[in-house]
Amino acid sequence: MEKKVILSGMRPTGRLHVGHYVGALENWIALQNDYRNYHLIADYHVLTTNLDTSSIYQDSLEMLIDWLAAGLDPEKSPMFRQSQVKEHCELQLIFSMLITVNRLERNPTLKDQIRDLEIENLVYGHLGYPVLQSADILLYKGQVVPVGEDQVPHIEITRELARRFNHTYGQVFPEPEPLLTKTPRLIGLDGNAKMSKSLGNTIFLSDTKEEIKLKLRKAVTDTQKLRKGDPGRPEVCVVFSYHQKFNPDEVLEISRDCSTGKLGCVDCKLKCTGKIDSFLKPIYEKRKELETNNALLIEILNDGETKARGIAGDTMAQVRDAMKIG
Numbered sequence: 318m319e320k321k322v323i324l325s326g327m328r329p330t331g332r333l334h335v336g337h338y339v340g341a342l343e344n345w346i347a348l349q350n351d352y353r354n355y356h357l358i359a360d361y362h363v364l365t366t367n368l369d370t371s372s373i374y375q376d377s378l379e380m381l382i383d384w385l386a387a388g389l390d391p392e393k394s395p396m397f398r399q400s401q402v403k404e405h406c407e408l409q410l411i412f413s414m415l416i417t418v419n420r421l422e423r424n425p426t427l428k429d430q431i432r433d434l435e436i437e438n439l440v441y442g443h444l445g446y447p448v449l450q451s452a453d454i455l456l457y458k459g460q461v462v463p464v465g466e467d468q469v470p471h472i473e474i475t476r477e478l479a480r481r482f483n484h485t486y487g488q489v490f491p492e493p494e495p496l497l498t499k500t501p502r503l504i505g506l507d508g509n510a511k512m513s514k515s516l517g518n519t520i521f522l523s524d525t526k527e528e529i530k531l532k533l534r535k536a537v538t539d540t541q542k543l544r545k546g547d548p549g550r551p552e553v554c555v556v557f558s559y560h561q562k563f564n565p566d567e568v569l570e571i572s573r574d575c576s577t578g579k580l581g582c583v584d585c586k587l588k589c590t591g592k593i594d595s596f597l598k599p600i601y602e603k604r605k606e607l608e609t610n611n612a613l614l615i616e617i618l619n620d621g622e623t624k625a626r627g628i629a630g631d632t633m634a635q636v637r638d639a640m641k642i643g
């Protein structure tokens with residue numbers, strides 16, 4: 318049977334954090350043998366919240382390093398920049414005619430961003446974020462989109478646009494499905510519902526043990542547990558949620574010892590530091606190798622971009638054909 322197509326991307330807003338990994342990247346890597354994967358560096362999407370483009374190229378390379386260091390294989394999973402494949406803009410324009418402003422304003426992910434980033438005047442392109450994302454996915458006829466929970470409303474919009482296009486002009490696109498990991502939303506160090514770079518509550522894939530230790534020291538725990546000996550409530554503790562992901566073998570014991578007061582927050586955080594560090598260490602080592610190999614990174618992008626342009630060009634030819642503007 319033919320392998321299904323995966324398309325998923327991330328915005329190059331700097332180094333990746335563990336939320337990106339556990340919400341999406343982990344699945345990309347795990348699935349790259351069983352699917353045909355394509356991974357997009359969504360550099361145009363960065364402009365929705367940041368007009369300063371001076372570090373976009375470097376940030377794109379940093380993100381590529383993180384992807385590769387975590388285990389994405391460029392032979393199996395072509396990686397490319399959105400800005401280098403013109404068809405993304407072309408299909409985005411057509412899709413923008415097939416969706417109402419009202420529908421885009423109802424997008425809950427947009428509402429969260431407006432709140433978190435304190436946006437007072439929304440730009441047109443930000444409202445259209447999921448329209449460009451739909452073009453990103455459907456140009457490659459993505460069927461499966463491994464993403465974190467915050468992206469699910471965008472995949473719903475992608476499905477609607479695929480249906481609308483197919484209904485209006487004829488069958489071209491599949492209706493993609495989101496695919497979540499077991500941790501679809503990692504909580505931030507400060508207790509915020511989402512670990513996010515813009516909220517400054519992250520552990521980066523590139524953090525050293527010392528940096529992780531300092532960050533965890535300040536992490537929010539059960540605010541009712543004031544000193545060692547007080548019984549704690551693991552279910553409301555950020556650090557416990559990290560143990561669940563990075564230290565599954567000890568979760569029962571930690572939960573019990575926190576609840577009885579036997580385990581204090583300081584020791585619990587040190588245990589967690591050790592686990593996250595051993596998890597990130599191999600990524601860290603690989604990262605160091607890649608950081609000095611710019612030529613390899615550029616080659617990987619050139620190769621990915623050539624492949625992406627071929628597929629995107631074919632799909633756009635089908636789109637124009639269906640619309641009789643070929």
Ligand code: ATP
Nearest residue numbers: 327328336337340341464465501502503512513514
């Ligand atoms: P940041 O706010 O840190 O810049 P982002 O949400 O802008 O992150 P995107 O490029 O939009 O980053 O997302 C990349 C992928 O990582 C998406 O699939 C998103 O759902 C996922 N993701 C981001 N943060 C988390 C998190 N805290 N938990 C789970 N998944 C996450």
Ligand code: MG
Nearest residue numbers: 328329330514
């Ligand atoms: Mg980001």
